[in-house]
Amino acid sequence: MAKIKFGTDGWRGIIAQDFTFENLTKVAIATAKFYRKHKKIKNGLVIGYDTRFLSKEFAEHVATVIANFGIKVLLSDGYCPTPAVSLAIPKFNCAGGVVVTASHNPYKYNGYKLKGDFGGPEEIESIEKVEKEANKVSKSEFEKLRKSFEQLKEKGLIELVDLKKIYIDDLKTKIDLSAIKNSGLKIIHDAMYGAGQGILTQLVPSAVVIHNEFNPSFGNVNPEPIAKNLGELMKLVPEKGFDIGLATDGDADRIGAVDEKGNFVDPQRVFAILLKYFYEDKGLRGDVVKTVSVGLMVDKLAKKYGLKVYELPVGFKHVATLMVTKDIMIGGEESGGIGVKTHIPERDGLFLGLTICEMMVKRGKKLSEIVDEIFSEIGPHFYKRIDLHTTEEHKQKLLGKLKRGLREIAGYKVNNVLTIDGFKFFFDDGWLLVRASGTEPLLRFYCEADDPAKVDKVLDWIVNLK
Incomplete structure (x- = not known):
């Protein structure tokens, strides 16, 4: 056994x-x-x-x-x-x-x-x-x-x-639902057939929900709120005139977001805009925790605000431990799981999604404008992740090669390497992380850079590395 x-x-x-x-x-x-x-x-x-x-x-x-x-x-x-x-x-x-x-x-x-x-x-x-x-x-x-x-x-x-009722009643005390409802903000939620279904409409009755019924096969789509799984949501938002699309995973502790144009707002950007909102608008203070797969946007904002950043291995359990032992304002992962000191030391997709809606209403801005505002402050950042199902032989061969070290990646000189979880290689205005999944038999490749073409070039290079 x-x-x-x-x-x-x-x-x-x-x-x-x-x-x-x-x-x-x-x-x-x-x-x-x-x-x-x-x-x-x-x-x-x-x-x-x-x-x-x-x-x-x-x-x-x-x-x-x-x-x-x-x-x-x-x-x-x-x-x-x-x-x-x-x-x-x-x-x-x-x-x-x-x-x-x-x-x-x-x-x-x-x-x-x-x-x-x-x-x-x-x-x-x-x-x-x-x-x-x-x-x-x-x-x-x-x-x-x-x-x-x-x-x-x-x-x-x-x-x-x-x-569920205890949870809903708690959210009512932590989100300005009246402001969201009175604003007329048009929200659509992809529950991905997960445990978050039936909750958002109890908080914001005007919200529209899809994939909101019991279906243990999840419609043959992994219940992970990332771009490749949210095609219908990304299509419906601009088509039906929604202001924002939200998506939560199978147990509703992760958030995915789609702006009014139908563009997926990746979790790196979600983390950054939430950090900015809690610091500038909510007046929260404290340190920042991120796992190794979170990018440079968080670091740049934290530096601007004078906040200390802790970088930890992947897994929210690492983040949570720090949240209960130190004064942490916000902590999270690349996967859309983020915790905030005003809530619980836990990821919460619905809380985060509603917070983004509250941010839009309070700031009087569209989601795309909020993201653009971040870029104007710290420069453009583009991100992509590839999950590769592969053989154990290929996985070990590649990890062995990375362990021996790389001087350059896709023609870009490697400036530094971090090995607290997998291998994170830094190059000018970007980084590449390669690590084995801790929950599935696959390799994950993460890349962030200042140009989407650079991201694609680096990922194509590493996936085909022999």
């Missing part, structure tokens, strides 16, 4: 192959064993789940296993965004939480995320302990799980909670 391994963002596996009820039982037992020593365990654990195939059943199974250890479980009464689980943990003063989700992965995957008592991704050391314990669990321990889901509900050890 394959070893249970927690990657960049939780344990993930192909349903019925790796992600089975048997393996899930092991991870749930390990979770119970770890958290039963927690000082807040009397208040229990929070469990939520997304819209994937069998997610509800998997979540109920996890709740049953954990409750068999005498641990109280607050289980979501329906699918909900990952940030709804994170938000509920400190609200109920719980020891931690679990989200059954594979986030943006293809439909055949499911996954298991651990959340800490502070309301964000669990600390790395704690995750490692759960992983180690899960791989030691024997089948004989399954026999101790005698009480059923219904029996545990009757005993009060499993309680169904409307996490």
Whole structure:
């Protein structure tokens, strides 16, 4: 049986192959064993789940296993965004939480995320302990799980909670929804068949939503809010006269944005405009955290504002740990997952999307104008990412070549190299990052430069490097 391994963002596996009820039982037992020593365990654990195939059943199974250890479980009464689980943990003063989700992965995957008592991704050391314990669990321990889901509900050890309502009520206190609604801003949201569906219209009733129904196959499109997956949204925004298009991933913790012209506003630009808004308009202060795949726009703005920047490996768990130990104003990833000190130390796609809408209304500007404003201050920046499914042999060969070092990339002299996660090569007015995915069997190539032609040239060169 394959070893249970927690990657960049939780344990993930192909349903019925790796992600089975048997393996899930092991991870749930390990979770119970770890958290039963927690000082807040009397208040229990929070469990939520997304819209994937069998997610509800998997979540109920996890709740049953954990409750068999005498641990109280607050289980979501329906699918909900990952940030709804994170938000509920400190609200109920719980020891931690679990989200059954594979986030943006293809439909055949499911996954298991651990959340800490502070309301964000669990600390790395704690995750490692759960992983180690899960791989030691024997089948004989399954026999101790005698009480059923219904029996545990009757005993009060499993309680169904409307996490979605708690989450919606919280967003109402953190976004100026009246200003958005009174402005007449035309919003369209691509829920990507994920856990964020049905929420935006409760906050802004005039919003239009697509892919807003239960479909565990996600329409055969990976529920990741990046340009190649948002063709319909990018077409509808200018065609139907929307001011902005928003997209959230499978568990709604990531944001994608489309401007009024139908152009995808990549997460690098989203991070930058949010940093500017929170600093200049909201008056927030503190340091900035970014993962290695985030580009130079954030650095340039932070330098302008006199803010310190921390650069960490990919994975929001690294960002969250810093957010709860230092005074961090904003922290995030290239993937559209960003956390802000006024919310929770967690990614939240809907919160971020509504914040962008609020920004547009308060500034009286179109999204394209807000992006252009950034460019006028720090210069133009263009970005692209390529995900390459490849063989293990080719992956190791390429990574080995990069480890030995490169003097130039596509004719551009390499000025510096960062190796905290993969290989990040800097050249004049740009950079290239190559790293293996922590959640899927593929290589990721990231590039940012001052010219889109330069970006394409560098990516074409690295993808074809022998």
